[in-house]
């Protein structure tokens with residue numbers, strides 16, 4: 127692990143808490159996150175560690191604004207200004223996701239009939255790159271991730287778990303975003319492809335990205351983490 131040199135903060139979590147209200151279960155309240163403080167700088171990769179149920183995935187979902195926080199701030203540096211995603215409008219959240227904040231989960235959301243190459247190229251086209259160049263760059267990234275060329279024209283619905291995961295990673299990393307959230311993106315990959323992903327993440331960091339991720343595989347964690355952020359399950363209220 128190498129400590130990053132002083133670089134700008136990209137994400138600040140302050141007093142972040144999340145509880146789930148289970149309305150189907152006699153309104154039981156499940157406290158999952160409490161008083162989380164974390165600052166993430168450009169160029170570092172912080173890996174969330176801790177046992178199953180500690181709230182690691184929940185934290186990433188709260189930051190990505192898939193879940194609403196119960197209280198606290200999720201400040202993201204967007205276009206040079208701080209924006210609290212916990213207070214942002216849906217339009218602001220979408221803008222931040224389009225240009226600043228990427229999220230790669232373990233699962234590819236397959237779009238029926240859309241070929242793998244176009245799934246990967248689409249974020250580039252959305253960023254204003256020509257279709258031809260976007261497809262070329264998508265192909266180059268799929269090749270790096272060892273996705274065989276014969277699969278590129280096919281929709282990934284029938285691909286193996288590892289192939290789908292590599293298409294997902296390619297889609298998530300093809301556009302440079304300054305802040306990346308990764309929820310076990312390499313869970314089904316073999317050692318060789320994990321190395322490729324580790325290399326891609328290192329390149330993203332060197333290009334200035336701040337990365338926050340979950341990696342259960344210890345080798346992968348040691349390879350990519352510049353720092354660990356330990357979490358533990360909350361005691362029941």
Ligand SMILES: Nc1ncnc2c1ncn2[C@@H]1O[C@H](COP(=O)(O)OP(=O)(O)OP(=O)(O)O)[C@@H](O)[C@H]1O
Pocket residue numbers: 146156158176177178179180181182183184185
């Ligand atoms: N949508 C939800 N509704 C209710 N409870 C939830 C919801 N999402 C997560 N939880 C609960 O929050 C707790 C933390 O789950 P989370 O998936 O964040 O843990 P984790 O640390 O990522 O675990 P793992 O390492 O097993 O993936 C669990 O007890 C889970 O049941």
